[in-house]
Amino acid sequence: MIGIPEELTVLSLRRKPDFVDTPCVRSLCERAGFYAQAGYPVHFSGPAGTGKTTLAMHVAAELGRPVILVHGDDEFGSSDLIGGQLGYRASRVVDNFIHSVVKTEENVSKVWMDNRITTACKFGLTLIYDEFNRSRPEANNVLLGVLEERLLELPTCRSGDGYLQVHPEFRAIFTSNPEEYAGVHKTQDALLDRMITIKLGHYDPDTEASITSAKSGLPMDDAQRVVALVRSFRTMGVNHYRPTIRACIMIARLTALRNARATADDAIFREVCRDVLCCDTIKITHDGESVGEDRLEQLIQQACAISDPPAETTDRPAKTGARAVPSNGRRKRKSAVIHGAEDAPEAGLFAQAVELEAAGPPSIEGDPEGNL
Numbered sequence: 001m002i003g004i005p006e007e008l009t010v011l012s013l014r015r016k017p018d019f020v021d022t023p024c025v026r027s028l029c030e031r032a033g034f035y036a037q038a039g040y041p042v043h044f045s046g047p048a049g050t051g052k053t054t055l056a057m058h059v060a061a062e063l064g065r066p067v068i069l070v071h072g073d074d075e076f077g078s079s080d081l082i083g084g085q086l087g088y089r090a091s092r093v094v095d096n097f098i099h100s101v102v103k104t105e106e107n108v109s110k111v112w113m114d115n116r117i118t119t120a121c122k123f124g125l126t127l128i129y130d131e132f133n134r135s136r137p138e139a140n141n142v143l144l145g146v147l148e149e150r151l152l153e154l155p156t157c158r159s160g161d162g163y164l165q166v167h168p169e170f171r172a173i174f175t176s177n178p179e180e181y182a183g184v185h186k187t188q189d190a191l192l193d194r195m196i197t198i199k200l201g202h203y204d205p206d207t208e209a210s211i212t213s214a215k216s217g218l219p220m221d222d223a224q225r226v227v228a229l230v231r232s233f234r235t236m237g238v239n240h241y242r243p244t245i246r247a248c249i250m251i252a253r254l255t256a257l258r259n260a261r262a263t264a265d266d267a268i269f270r271e272v273c274r275d276v277l278c279c280d281t282i283k284i285t286h287d288g289e290s291v292g293e294d295r296l297e298q299l300i301q302q303a304c305a306i307s308d309p310p311a312e313t314t315d316r317p318a319k320t321g322a323r324a325v326p327s328n329g330r331r332k333r334k335s336a337v338i339h340g341a342e343d344a345p346e347a348g349l350f351a352q353a354v355e356l357e358a359a360g361p362p363s364i365e366g367d368p369e370g371n372l
């Protein structure tokens with residue numbers, strides 16, 4: 001865009017093809033998008049891996065304006081956000097009007113350069129301030145006037161009267177980790193008071209499975225077993241936040257890349273699970289001994305047990321309106337839909353549902369009306 005300092009990168013975000021849009025994700029995006037369009041700053045707050053940055057990017061893309069991205073940093077001062085006298089301008093005048101006399105005059109002066117918040121306010125961009133509470137509260141003070149009075153206060157050394165009127169199209173989306181996380185600061189109440197905070201936790205099992213499948217290419221039923229395993233493992237931790245969906249995606253991608261299956265009897269899959277989840281298993285100890293790995297094996301057996309259909313079932317003739325099992329013997333099963341599993345001793349319920357489904361009898365799937 002014309003006038004934007006070359007040093008700053010302005011993003012033109014598009015909806016990602018693998019963005020998963022289940023009802024709960026859609027509801028979050030719609031609410032956030034509506035608040036942002038109405039002019040309110042939106043703040044996604046939650047533990048690691050709960051989708052804050054992805055949602056912020058998606059909502060920004062939907063707003064359809066160019067985006068400027070800032071990552072919170074403890075080292076930030078206000079000049080890192082609004083700008084400062086960061087450059088130099090040098091001028092040199094050589095006066096040779098009288099040929100026997102040469103007069104040279106050199107001037108070096110500091111030049112103000114706008115930084116990201118100033119640029120976003122001036123040109124009406126969408127600001128994504130990711131993990132803003134990693135910056136010290138005093139660095140973020142400049143946002144108080146921007147969000148409320150829509151005035152950005154600037155030092156007088158910048159040309160103008162010291163204030164910049166915020167462009168009407170300017171929008172702001174923030175994300176933050178909980179205060180107890182290492183390296184984050186407590187946010188001033190005045191700033192939080194100016195935003196609409198949407199608290200995020202882990203997605204429901206269906207959404208996690210859809211994301212896992214979309215990001216890995218693993219079939220949905222395999223992805224569901226991976227999610228069931230990770231969720232049951234998560235309940236054993238101290239804060240119930242790890243392992244996150246990232247572990248699901250890692251296990252699923254590696255399983256797919258090695259052409260393995262997410263089943264308890266697949267040695268490669270079990271190996272991948274142990275490696276990805278090992279960092280969390282070592283925290284589970286009994287009498288000073290780590291019991292995490294044994295527990296992990298049990299959970300794999302519970303969440304990922306699957307009994308393949310007997311071979312002869314694939315030979316049964318297909319009835320009208322039914323689809324026969326593919327010749328490779330891998331039956332395509334319907335995905336399990338588990339409502340309310342968030343509140344239940346959840347992973348157990350989910351794993352149980354996956355097991356029930358895995359044990360389901362038909363080798364021929366019914367049509368949507370339930371006819372065979």
Ligand SMILES: Nc1ncnc2c1ncn2[C@@H]1O[C@H](COP(=O)(O)OP(=O)(O)OP(=O)(O)O)[C@@H](O)[C@H]1O
Nearest residue numbers: 018019020025047048049050051052053054211245
């Ligand atoms: N709706 C979604 N569609 C597709 N992938 C998603 C979705 N939500 C989250 N993810 C994936 O889940 C993972 C974690 O999401 P994200 O990085 O947004 O979490 P976060 O809350 O910002 O984590 P952190 O606090 O560690 O930065 C990423 O790999 C992301 O691509």
Ligand SMILES: [Mg+2]
Nearest residue numbers: 052053054130
């Ligand atoms: Mg993030």
